[in-house]
Every structure is written in structure tokens, then in C-alpha cells.
Amino acid sequence: MKKILLGNAAVARGAYEAGVNFVSSYPGTPSTEITEECAKFNEIYCEWAPNEKVAAEAAIGASIAGGRAMSCCKHVGLNVMADPVFTASYTGVNGGLVLAVADDPGMHSSQNEQDSRHYAVAAKILMLEPSDSGECKEFTKAAFRLSEEYDTPVFLRLTTRVAHSQSIVELSEPEPQKVRPYEKNAAKNVMVPANAIKRHVIVEDRMRKLSDFAENCPFNKTEDNGAKIGVIASGITYLYAKEALGNNANYLKLGMIHPLPEKLIRDFCKKQEIVYVLEELDPVIENHCKTLGVQVEGKNRFSFLGEYSVNGIRRVILHEETSAPETTANTPVRPPVMCPGCPHRGTFYVLKKLGLTVSGDIGCYTLGAAPPLSSIDTTVCMGASVSAAHGMIKVRGEEAAKKTVSVIGDSTFIHSGITGLINTVYNKGGGTVIILDNSITGMTGHQQNPTTGKTIRGEATKQVDLELLCKAVGIDHVRIADPFDVKTFEAVVKEECARPEPSVIIAQRPCALLKQVKYTGCCEITDKCRNCKVCLKAGCPAIAVKDGRPVIDASQCNGCGLCVNVCPFGAIEKKEDA
Amino acid sequence: METRSIMIVGVGGQGTLLASRILGNTLLNEGYDVKISEVHGMSQRGGSVVTYVRYGSAVSAPIIDKGGADVILAFELLEAKRALPYLKEGGTILVNSQKIDPMPVIMGAAEYPGDIPEELRAHANVRMTDALSLARTAGNSKAVNVVLIGMLAKTTDIAREKWVQTIEQTVPAKFLDVNKKAFALGYEA
Ligand SMILES: Cc1ncc(C[n+]2csc(CCOP(=O)(O)OP(=O)(O)O)c2C)c(N)n1
Numbered sequence: 001m002k003k004i005l006l007g008n009a010a011v012a013r014g015a016y017e018a019g020v021n022f023v024s025s026y027p028g029t030p031s032t033e034i035t036e037e038c039a040k041f042n043e044i045y046c047e048w049a050p051n052e053k054v055a056a057e058a059a060i061g062a063s064i065a066g067g068r069a070m071s072c073c074k075h076v077g078l079n080v081m082a083d084p085v086f087t088a089s090y091t092g093v094n095g096g097l098v099l100a101v102a103d104d105p106g107m108h109s110s111q112n113e114q115d116s117r118h119y120a121v122a123a124k125i126l127m128l129e130p131s132d133s134g135e136c137k138e139f140t141k142a143a144f145r146l147s148e149e150y151d152t153p154v155f156l157r158l159t160t161r162v163a164h165s166q167s168i169v170e171l172s173e174p175e176p177q178k179v180r181p182y183e184k185n186a187a188k189n190v191m192v193p194a195n196a197i198k199r200h201v202i203v204e205d206r207m208r209k210l211s212d213f214a215e216n217c218p219f220n221k222t223e224d225n226g227a228k229i230g231v232i233a234s235g236i237t238y239l240y241a242k243e244a245l246g247n248n249a250n251y252l253k254l255g256m257i258h259p260l261p262e263k264l265i266r267d268f269c270k271k272q273e274i275v276y277v278l279e280e281l282d283p284v285i286e287n288h289c290k291t292l293g294v295q296v297e298g299k300n301r302f303s304f305l306g307e308y309s310v311n312g313i314r315r316v317i318l319h320e321e322t323s324a325p326e327t328t329a330n331t332p333v334r335p336p337v338m339c340p341g342c343p344h345r346g347t348f349y350v351l352k353k354l355g356l357t358v359s360g361d362i363g364c365y366t367l368g369a370a371p372p373l374s375s376i377d378t379t380v381c382m383g384a385s386v387s388a389a390h391g392m393i394k395v396r397g398e399e400a401a402k403k404t405v406s407v408i409g410d411s412t413f414i415h416s417g418i419t420g421l422i423n424t425v426y427n428k429g430g431g432t433v434i435i436l437d438n439s440i441t442g443m444t445g446h447q448q449n450p451t452t453g454k455t456i457r458g459e460a461t462k463q464v465d466l467e468l469l470c471k472a473v474g475i476d477h478v479r480i481a482d483p484f485d486v487k488t489f490e491a492v493v494k495e496e497c498a499r500p501e502p503s504v505i506i507a508q509r510p511c512a513l514l515k516q517v518k519y520t521g522c523c524e525i526t527d528k529c530r531n532c533k534v535c536l537k538a539g540c541p542a543i544a545v546k547d548g549r550p551v552i553d554a555s556q557c558n559g560c561g562l563c564v565n566v567c568p569f570g571a572i573e574k575k576e577d578a
Numbered sequence: 579m580e581t582r583s584i585m586i587v588g589v590g591g592q593g594t595l596l597a598s599r600i601l602g603n604t605l606l607n608e609g610y611d612v613k614i615s616e617v618h619g620m621s622q623r624g625g626s627v628v629t630y631v632r633y634g635s636a637v638s639a640p641i642i643d644k645g646g647a648d649v650i651l652a653f654e655l656l657e658a659k660r661a662l663p664y665l666k667e668g669g670t671i672l673v674n675s676q677k678i679d680p681m682p683v684i685m686g687a688a689e690y691p692g693d694i695p696e697e698l699r700a701h702a703n704v705r706m707t708d709a710l711s712l713a714r715t716a717g718n719s720k721a722v723n724v725v726l727i728g729m730l731a732k733t734t735d736i737a738r739e740k741w742v743q744t745i746e747q748t749v750p751a752k753f754l755d756v757n758k759k760a761f762a763l764g765y766e767a
Contacts, residue, residue, distance in 0.1 A: 167614075167637075168611060240639050323645055324644040325662050330688075334589065335682075338623065555710075
């Protein structure tokens, strides 16, 4: 049967057809749907882990125990997961172990543009890279087989355009799930120096065998069109090249991108007048070619930044421009904004008003950095809000402590904020941590997490009690407040900031997009309005100025009522639907 | 058949994803090779959203580059203007006349351009409809997406019933009536 599938769904399908037993991941765009789609197959055990390191370790355990296991993450998630992964390269596997990692060239939803292929090189792990959904499925199945055949974890590398494009996939019957026998094998699985020294020898030997395999790997294909130009590409850039150049080029398409073949590349390049390596981000394939002494064009002609494009490839290689209409310059940008009814809006309205230094984190609330809320001072990586505020406060002193808060979402707090909080307490830091508890992992599209009391499949489970957790690590002052009750919330922030010792405020109000949240009616500005425009400071997309006065757009307003609480003159009222 | 390219643009939350699903499934049922691409995540929070749909006998890239779209289906006027450079010479723009102010306009830092329909007409065959009103007539303002799919359907040579079939397969039963009405209103607009 044929079906049109998202690249990520095709990876899930491949894992299913390979009889995967165990999937543990932490969400991250553009990788999230792989695990969500796996969870739709009842046969597969699936879970959201608190972070990528835990997820990968769980998958490693499942593999050692004899199951086929997978863990999926976005590129920066691989940083978090790196520690166990580097050593899993030494232990190898029992059941096949696949690590799917999705890069985000162009940073559609990411804080950096790192190239995860470097990890494959550094950790000495086989890496495959599909170009479309059909290959996503095939390569995933092959990844499990190769993992077991070569006794290695296997990386499956995606990029946004592959992960989030849909194309046609031929579905097959799944292999039966099985759990391979487990035998205690300390020499293989206990990585103390004496054992690891021996395993490293095996890893290097494996790399030689994999290099041989790369020469004949069915995923590395040449395509001779009798052209003078040669193109080496993998993943999405291969499809861009085909679109841009068609039969004007010969192709070496690499589906296995670590280790890279030697002879295949030499033989291909020998037959071309000129060879272009087309790869987004870093010159990984290009540098390999140069190490072989093969002359290629690459980053001298194309950018390190962002995504490649069909027109760009055509321009550089064929010197052809594509004509396109131009639009006049006055096209206002439309940046993403917090949704109408977003609970974070209340928090940032107050933080902005109080003029605090805000150590930020990653989630929907990062939008609090954008105007008009403009409240966030720093954003680095998940969890950094708490730990970075600690550093800021230690350097700038006690007065700064009273003006510095961290903001961190519930999922992010569990991911890596809690360790920062322990550090703050242990090292006698200060400042106030505001946990933005909207009862869900919002940014990545509503995943459950340990604070929501539900599993990936929505089943009830134990729920982390954030208040008790903070108290348990030594925070004496933990307050719970509703960010939409702006007066009280402001008072609580002021009180907690005034303390010399560290404190936590749990800003509790669920995400407005959750099913159980039912705002009704619509807010209206009455004739009590004195046109002070304070309501605009909340940055609600439903409130705009028309003819010099704020008005509420009924088609955008969901009746959350924050503006009612923000208005100093009681001039906004909520009207229920008739 | 040579690959045809349709770009769907709008504002996060307008339901462009359902529109591309209906379009994609209809094309698949017609036996075409189909590729669809859209970015999920950050951009859905009320930002500009773009979906590329390409079909033919064998499609390579899932993305449409500038100057590559045969048709732009725009859910919002300003987004049509933003997408204009992606249109092929002589291409068609089907556009909802609805305006949604972006944050810079709301804050008074920019103005919503007033002359968009004229600008579009200078480069393209333009069909403009008030899809929001039609969706309300159909019974639900959220059905804007299916009204626009109706408009798009009319410009293709795929039979009307085929579209209705995929709507039946794609839309949950309780919204089916509204959506079939919305499709009809768009088709006949
Ligand atoms: C290491 C890492 N993993 C995953 C992500 C993707 N990601 C960004 S924010 C986020 C979680 C946000 O959830 P939460 O903290 O609950 O805040 P919300 O979006 O609900 O406001 C995730 C998973 C990331 N940026 N970095």
C-alpha cells in the first residue's frame, strides 16, 4: 500500500517495520513527530523522557538487554545526549540501536545551526542520511540491521526539509518484534579503563570495516548522465540539485555519510571536468574529498549559512538566473507571537513593568523577548536560565540578586533547570526562579512531561510536585501564583525578589490551546476607556489601535480576560456569547 | 507530466495544514507523485506559515523556490504580497481578502499596506474572495481553509466529486456538513 507520509512519520514507520521494541525521546523540532508517530503503534513501547541524555541512556539499556531501541532528538538535543552516546560507541549493541537526529539549517525553530555530522565523526558512529520519506523508511530499517551487523549505534540524520516534507511511501509488513538473548558481558558493557582500552581497538577495527562497506553501500549511488559537471550531495541538497540541474550533471548521492567512501569518490571525480560538493552547513564531505587529495568546489562557492536553494544552485553552477516578480519594500514582517490567552503574557507583562533583569530559557515563553514585552535579557540553551542567573548574581552582587529573575517552563525545568536550582541553593546564590507552569510542553506542540501527570499516550501516571521538589532541594520560599491575576502576581514577584535568599514562584495557568481550557466570550473596550494604551503593553494580537484608540478584534480574542485585569480604569469588560 | 507547484500561505492558526492535507490526498488519489513541505513549530505561533505542494509524474525537490509557483493560494492578503516573489511569470494568485494585522502593525511600528490587490494584479492573474464571510455562511468561521480549497479545486481539471471524496476522508464526521458547504461556496465563488 502507498501512503503519503511526513519524513518523521516515515522514520516511525521504518522503526515499526523493523520491529523496534523501545523508543525513548525528548521532543525537539524538527524531530518530535518521529516519537509521536511511534506512539501510534500500540506494539511499540514509547515514552517521553525528561531530557535527551536520559532518553538515550534508556535506549542504550534497552539495546543491551536485547531489544531494538531508538531515541530521537533535535540537533541541540544531541549535545545533551552526547555523553552516553560516545561511550555506547564503545560498548556497541545487542538489539539494534538507532539515534535519529534532526538538524535545522536555516534555524526555523532553533537557537543555533550546528551540524550533527561532526558527532558521527567524533563518536565514530555510522551515519545515514535520507532525502525523502521513502528513504526515511528504508534507511531506518537498514539502520537497525546495520547496527546489529556491525555492533554499533547508528545515527539517522535528518534536516528540517526532510523531516517536515511529505512524500509517497510504500508500506510493508512489519518484522516480528523479538528480544535477543541477554548475557552478562562485562568486557563489552562495563566501560572501565581496562575494558574500554580493548573496546577502542574494536571501534577502530569497526571503522575500517564500515569504510569498506561505504564503498558498496547500496545507499551510495552514482548516476551518470554523460554530463561534464559532477555533483556530490546527500539528503535534501541532492533533491535540490536534481531539480536545479536535471541531466546537466552526473551525481554521486551519498546515503551513508559516515564513514565516507574513498574509492567511490575518487572514481566518480576522475570522470568529471568539475565536481561540486553540495552540503548545507559545514564542509564535512568537502573536507573528506580534500583529505583524499581530490579537487572539489564547495564552500568557496556556497554558503556556510542557512539552507541551500534550487535557484542558488542553478545560479552558481549553471550561471542561470531565475526570474521572479518583486514585491515592494513595505511588507511588514509577521513574527510569531504568544497566542491569545497565553498564560506567559501575564508573567512578562509584570516583569516588563517591574524592569527586572530576566535570565531566559527556551520554550514558547522565549517570545517574551520580542516587542512589546521585550523582557528577556538572555537565552542560551535549555536550563540555562537558572544557572546563568546564578552566575550573573555572583558577579554583580546582592543588589543585582534582587533585580534578577529566571523564567523557565515546566518541561524545561525538569529537563535541566532543577540541576541549576540545586547549584544555586548549594552555593548560596540568590534570585528568584519563576517556573512557567502551563501544564504542557507547549513549544514543540503539546507533549506530556513529568509535571503533567500523563504519559505519552495520555495515560495517568505520577506527577512531579514542583512545590515539594523545590522545597526538597532547599528553597525555603516557594509561592504559587496565577499570572493572569496581575495585581497579586506583581506583589508576589516584588516580595520574592526582595529576599536575599533564593526563591521560586510557580506561575500556574494552563496553555490556552489545551482542550480542557475553555475561555468563552470576548473582551470589549467600553466608553470608560481613557486611551492610556496600557492594554497594548500586554502585546495581545487581538488588541490593536484603530483611529488612535485601542480596539479588540473579536475574531482574534478568545475571552481570556487578561486585558480586563491589566486595564487601570476598569474599562475593559468581558461579554459572554449571546 | 511536468511538475506543478502550488504554494499555500497564511497566518499560523488559519488551518493551512488541513488545506494541504486535502490537496495532497486528492493529488495522491489521482495517481500523481506528490511532495508537500511545511515547517512546523515556532512559525505556527501566529507567524507567517508556508506550505509547498508539488505534483507531477516524478517530483524532485519538495520546496518551491522564488519564481517557481504556478499557483499561490493565500489565506491572508499581506501573506499574498509576501509570497509574490515565489510566483512564476503569468501565474495565478487565489486570495482571501481577509486582513490580519501582524504585531508591528498592531504596535504602530508599521502600516498595513493599502494597495495589495493592485500590486498582485500587476504580476498575476488574481482571484480575490471574502472567504471568511463564505465560511461563516457555511456555518463556521474556521472553515476558511476549505472555502479556499474549493476555489483552488475550480482551477484544476480534477473532478469536483474527487475533492469532495477526500474531504470526506480527511475531515472529522461532525464537521463534514459545514466543510462540504464551505467547499461548495468556494468552488462556486
Ligand atoms: C536540548 C534541547 N532539547 C529540545 C529543545 C526543543 N525545545 C525547545 S523548548 C522546549 C520545551 C518547552 O516546554 P516548556 O518548558 O514546558 O515551555 P512552553 O513551551 O510550554 O512554554 C523544547 C522541547 C531544545 N531547544 N533544546
